[in-house]
Amino acid sequence: MELTGAEIAIRCLREEGVEHVFGYPGGAVLDIYDAIFRQDKVRHVLVRHEQAAAHAADGYARATGKVGVCLVTSGPGVTNAVTGIATAYMDSIPMVILSGQVPVPAIGQDAFQEVDTVGITRPCVKHNILVKDVNDLAPAIKKAFHIASTGRPGPVLVDIPKDVSQKKTEFSYPSGIQLRSYQPATKAEPDMLRQVVQVIMSARRPMIYSGGGVILSNASEELTRFAKLLHFPVTNTLMGLGAFPATDSQFVGMPGMHGTYEANMAMQNCDVLIGIGARFDDRVIGNPAHFFDASRKIIHIDIDPTSISKRVPVDLPVVGHVKDVLKQLLSLLDASREKPDPGVLQDWWNQIELWRSRDCLKFDRAAEVIKPQLVVDTLYQVTSGDAIVTSDVGQHQMWAAQFYKFDRPRRWINSGGLGTMGVGLPYAMGVQTAFPDETVVCITGEASIQMCIQELSTCRQYRLPIKIVNLNNRYMGMVRQWQEFFYGNRYAESYVDALPDFVKLAESYGHVGMRIDKPSDVEGALKEAFKLKDRLVFMDFITDQTENVYPMVPSGKGMSEMILV
């Protein structure tokens, strides 16, 4: 049977098992919207701003591991979505963006709502495709899903001119796809792995440094077995939290700019560092020169060859799918006659425990004002550590990462690479849409939440019972902290003035609002909010205005040069 391009697009989504699409209509995609209207398999979630469509699809992908999908119109629809696309790109999130485009004959004519979408998005997508012929549409969408979800994942955009969505052709969905120019590595070379095992077995001060790649490749189980078998300490990056259980005694916390003292000291002083699905980025390693003042052997397992020896030279590079490589390593270790001996690590563990006893995350629990750390800590208790937590960007993000202990992967959803304020609420929408019965919490700040605040309306329409924890310090706290430390207390434009009454604001959207300004009310308020299972509750916590995130490695400094409380 012949179908229109619009119908084909939706049929392709069905073939890919897509259940939800986040989007916003407009002229160039009206045919696609009409096709959505005339079926009931693919459900559309209407956001209030295209940025949120991209973020929600991204959050959906982070939480489920499936490809997130969003749909936007040409011109301003696409440009609004760019922040969301770039955010997903920086964190390697599998996502497919369908964008409308002006009709093929109008391309290049400065037509109404025309932008060079492929040109604008090229630097922030894994790949993009402009479809000029309806016969190419199904193969293009197949290719997009394939590229988005394999290798190092990432967003792929398919730009569909309006006339292509209107033209008809015979529909058949390609069953498989083979691209001569794209064959991502999976398994690693056995020779290299044997060397890796040797180095691992000879380590006396080992350290596992694991990142978002472990979560993306669903390798948490393998990582945990690997670490347990060897009794090595583990640090998870901001993107890797939950890959190894945070409540396990082998976990030493997050590394980096706001990492724990013990994680950073162990990274700096280990003799063998095993980087797994992590990319040695500047927020983790700090100044690379300082990092190399200490000598250690570095093993780096990553699917993307460009990540290896990019910022720090690596001794043993292993290119492969993290899950496959860990499986290979486990079977080598299982088969090896030499068994791991935790005894030889005793001195190292003693040293780590000494660092840990520094208690670098301590804060004043008896303070008269609400300490933001107290809110996250209490949230962790009240939700029994079982919520899926999204966050925005700033101090609250760091406190969430430090104080909410994630024991499972895909339960901590935040923007690491791009650091995009505004993601928190749309991320929570994506997550709650995927998992209607899970407890979903958005930890945010009064500045970040205002960047996509309009989405409270989407939450109302789809009855998404998200719990928003607003750590309201009346400052762009992270900016204020840098100004305090590095700009002589000159707080230029970081005070968030003229704040709305968030309680009334939430109520006006049909939600429940709460304002909490006493430490003694924190626990009660949280408990009350979580009892309202089917409602969105906006909790506005009035927190200590001048609290800072510690430890802190100032930028340009080395990992062990932390400012501590």
Added chain:
Amino acid sequence: MMRHIFSLLMENESGALSRVAGLFSARGYNIESLSVAPTEDATLSRMTIVTTGSADVIEQILKQLDKLIDVVRVVNLTEGVHIERELMMVKVSTSEGDADEIMRLTDIFRGKIIDVSDDTYTIELTGDGAKLDAFLQALDRNLIVETVRTGASGIGRGSRILNP
């Protein structure tokens, strides 16, 4: 900072060139020259990029090029035996200059005069970059009206073959 020549086979699709060019500008890599044209297989283009960089940067360029979805194969020609050629056309003025001298020089460099007008010669010359530079140097600077160079094209020697 060493000079390197990358040779690429890529899908002959619209936008493929801008992906390569965009990669170089986004990551701050140098491009000394870039030449591209379809091959005998109409689905493939072959590109030669001449660049300079430290060993680290050159390694990253290779990996980053390889990562582009449209790039089928990429090789650093400078790492092995290879041949490099560039085509140049130079238009020189013959009105004041000595046409015989120009013809003699062209001969020495094994060039060809491919167009003649009342007051100009156009010379075609092929060779590696250094040879073309030498020819320009040998010519009287004041006689040169216009030059066009294609940038280098490269190919591996003998059994060094870049297949899809």
